Amino acid sequence: MKKIIVSGSLGNIGKTLTGLLVKDGHDVTVITSSPGRTQAIEALGAKAAVGSVSDPVFLTNTLQGADALFAMTPPNMGGENIVANTVNAGKAFADAITKSGVPRVVMLSSVGAEYTDGTGPIKGLHQIENLYRQIPGISLTILRAGYFYTNFFNDVAMIQHMNIMGSNFPGDVNLPVVHPDDIAAKAAQALLVTPTGTDIQYVVSDVRQPNHIASVLGNAAGKPGLPWVPFTDEQALSGMTQAGLPAEMAGLYVEMGQAIRDHKLMTDFEKNGSPVIGNIKLEDFAKTFATKFTA
Template identity: 40%
Template structure:
């Protein structure tokens, strides 16, 4: 089976590509960087180099695909850019009559005017769902475990970790490996039909519990969760080199929605939320300690 994977060798797409190749599929990986060609070839896949918002390129990339995995990288940092890439994907799927699509969406994508990327994900889900004759599975992960790697310096130097929401909010979190596994199983077995969505959550844990668990793993027992004011967090993100648009889309606006309880209402109504056999946060904390401490 020919599978086209977007997202280059990112945290999810790289693992997914390796799993698909090992299962005997003919895998084509889309990357914007020429230097990725050697790494992708080493995995046994073929590289297609181009931009995700290039309609002609994506249309050609999806030709003769039995299935595609679609995602929009954070480098497309505004809701408008996320929608644009989604529209390009949808048009290419339609024109090539791709029978199966696994689409990486996100929690909150049930909200038409949702915060951060949620509203754009809502748009993209609806566009995919409008395609006749194509089975589509939208994966809705929680906040990525891997985001915590960006806090390593603050943890080391100040013994704090946090965001612009309080430490008592229950957060659905996802390990990229778990997301890749769910995507692989769906693409390999093609065990979904018509249109649907699936929450892909590895654990549910509060900010205070995150600080306690990471602190124990890295031997910083006084590590604590801090709720930063929106403006202070924004200024910190800008100093780190993040664009204002990306900072608002992926962090500030999402944090506001979390502390106001808007983002997760639909999620917490689900009876089966956490994946069976998923990577719990304690196991990730041990990974975090080995890699960075």
């Protein structure tokens, strides 16, 4: 039995990961910023540690005596200074890892995190990867995940009102996509081993073109022939801000779309042979998408 700390509360990854680790008999503590999540965490058989991932003292205390940490920084930390806030959370984790002496760290990162800039919110993960690499004596695995299937839930309103899907990248690029459950399964495996040094692993469930994604999701949602429409950067930015997304975050997503459009985001993934290790394919996710769409 290992003592394992899971960050990310009971989100898309954390809930599944916690369940897998508890089922395997491990002592699991889940970091959450919400006291209201305590009961749900305990119902899974884990303990709750309530505090901020930007607080190095809280994190150090939480990590004391742990065998392993799943380190995940929130994807949207505030409506302003989002990348800086994310990196500051990474700095707090790095400080806590160093002071607590936790020997094993599995970090959630992203496809495209090898670039210093031009990748939207992913550029914060680039900085955090480098922070963790500099921590002496730890065993570090960086999980670079693909584009989350669950991001397509944001397109439900567009499909309902405009009968299209789209973004500021074309429909004929190969997009590595991933289901959160596949990330959780890979993280659960990685947390139980302690290799030497640092390694990077890609976590991708499928590789599909947006044209095909729109077709598969459209068929599942009762919208056969649903097209993928490439937007201009200005159209994408306007659409996201009109939908209520903070302007800074919308701008970061536009920048990420540019990196997909320019094939920048997928370069290292493809250099490594475009590895697909997940089991949940697009057609599997389409069933969940259809349920969300009709709801």
